[in-house]
Amino acid sequence: MESKYGFVKMTGGEFVAWIQSQRIARTIITIQQHHTWSPNYSHFNGRNHFERQLSMKNHHVRNNGWSDIGQHFTSFPDGTIVTGRSLEATPACIYGANRDSICIEHLGNFDQNGDTMTNEHRLTIVQMTAALCSKFRLPVNTISIIYHHWFELSTGKRNNGTGGNKSCPGTNFFGGNKVDDCSTYFLPLVQQHMAGDDLPSLPPAIENYVAVTATSLNVRTAPSGSASKASGRESALLGAILRVYDESNGWLKISNSQSHWVYGKYTTEVKRATVNANVLRVRSGPGAEFPIVDNLMKSEEVFISTIKGDWAKFSLEEKWLSKSYLDFKS
Template identity: 75%
Template sequence: MESKYGFLKMSLPEFVAWIQEQRIARTILTVQQHHTWSPSYIHFNGSNHFERQSAMKNYHVRNNGWQDIGQHFTSFPDGSIVTGRSLELTPACIYGANRDSICMEHFGNFDKGGDEMTPEQRETVVGMTAALCDKFRLPLNSFSIIYHHWFDLNTGKRNNGTGNNKSCPGSNFFGGNKIDDFNRNFLPLVSQKLQGRPAPAPPAAIQKYVVVTANLLNVREAPSGSAPKASDRGAAQLGSILRIYDESNGWLKISNSQSHWVYGQYTIEVKRATVNANVLRVRSGPGTNFSIVDNLMESEEVFISEEENGWCKISLEEKWLSKNYLNFS
């Protein structure tokens, strides 16, 4: 591994081992696929990984006004992987779909007529996706692994590429950017990559989920405000969904394997739910008289923070769903 400009560069085998060792407070439900489009292969000279990543960060911060580079990881034509923003930060990649997500950008223009992805990068894209699904115990489907192309640019609604959409991750990304292309070409490769791996240990019993209501919530080594901050885990961010394994005097334990605690006063309990309708309208308030602001598809997961007259509020957002079309776990 190499580090420069605050980024870490690694090979795919190094990434697979590294990601399993990372302790991430927020709950992850989706892995996003993107291409950079520009910069493309003509901007890569074989050794300027850090310079290209730094340039993307500068553009995102100075031009877009974001707090950091938008993505968590970038894959490069030689198969290398470079880290981006903190895994505790929500990505800035798909408007309306960044909640509870990890974002990967793949260096290159993978539209038809653009760059032909190298075998090394293909292997890394598949391997990264498999490793992330393995790490976060995600089901292998088009609701856990998502393409930018499937979301409307203006509204953030998922329309599976039938409206005002980017081509990202490219109209020739593993044979195409449609749902059918994903199911036919990309998903089987990810599934194959995970075959033969030892089954993960059964997850520890989660007592409940909470959403962070403070801008930054410190993680401490014991259930006390005087305890040292955890040295191997950053503060939890506003809106992050945390898994709770134990409680003590108003403090919540967010790790099964480490003594990592947050103060419960700055959280709200949420319930995990799955959409059971083909398409579920998301409204701006608790009733059919409120405007439609989004759509969710069957099997998509959400975290519910409030209920009112048969309507459920998504986390800290002003987005509401009919309780009739949710299954609670």
């Protein structure tokens, strides 16, 4: 591994071990796939990984007004991976649909007549997607693994590419950018890579969740404000969904294997639920008279903080769902 400009560069094999070693407080339920389009393969000379990543960060900060580079990772034509924004931070990659996501940008233009993906790049994309599914115990399907093309550009509503969408991650990305293309050409490769690596079942004590209500919430080594901060992990950020393993005097244990605690005063309880309708409209308030601001597809998961009559509110967002179309985990 090599570090520069605050980024870390690694091979696909190194990434598998590295991601398993990371302590990440927020709950992840989707992995986004993107292509950069520009820069593309012509901008990569085999040595300028860090310079390309820094250039993207500068563009995102100066031109887009974001606080950091938008993506968590960038993959390169030679099969290497460079880290981006903090894994504790929500990405800035799919407008209106970044919640609980990891964002990967693949350097290149993978539209028809664009770059021809190298074998090294192809393997790394599959390998890192499989590693992320394993790390976060995600099923290999088109709910957990998503393409930018499936979300309307101006609203963030999921419409599966029926109009007003970018081509990202490319019309020739592993056979195409449609949902059926992903299911036919990309997901089987991810599943094959994970063959023999069954997702571990979740321990029964971690079906409780909270959302962080503070701008930044320290993780400590014991349930006390005087305890030292946990080394090797960053603070949990506003809106992050944390799994809760134990409780002690108002403190919440957020790791099954480590003594890592946050102060519960700066969190609010949320319930995990699954959409049971083919398409569920998301509204700006608790009633059918409020405007539609998003769409959710069947089997998508959400975290609910408030129930108001027949309506349920996203964790810290002003977005509401009809409660009757949600299956709550007991």
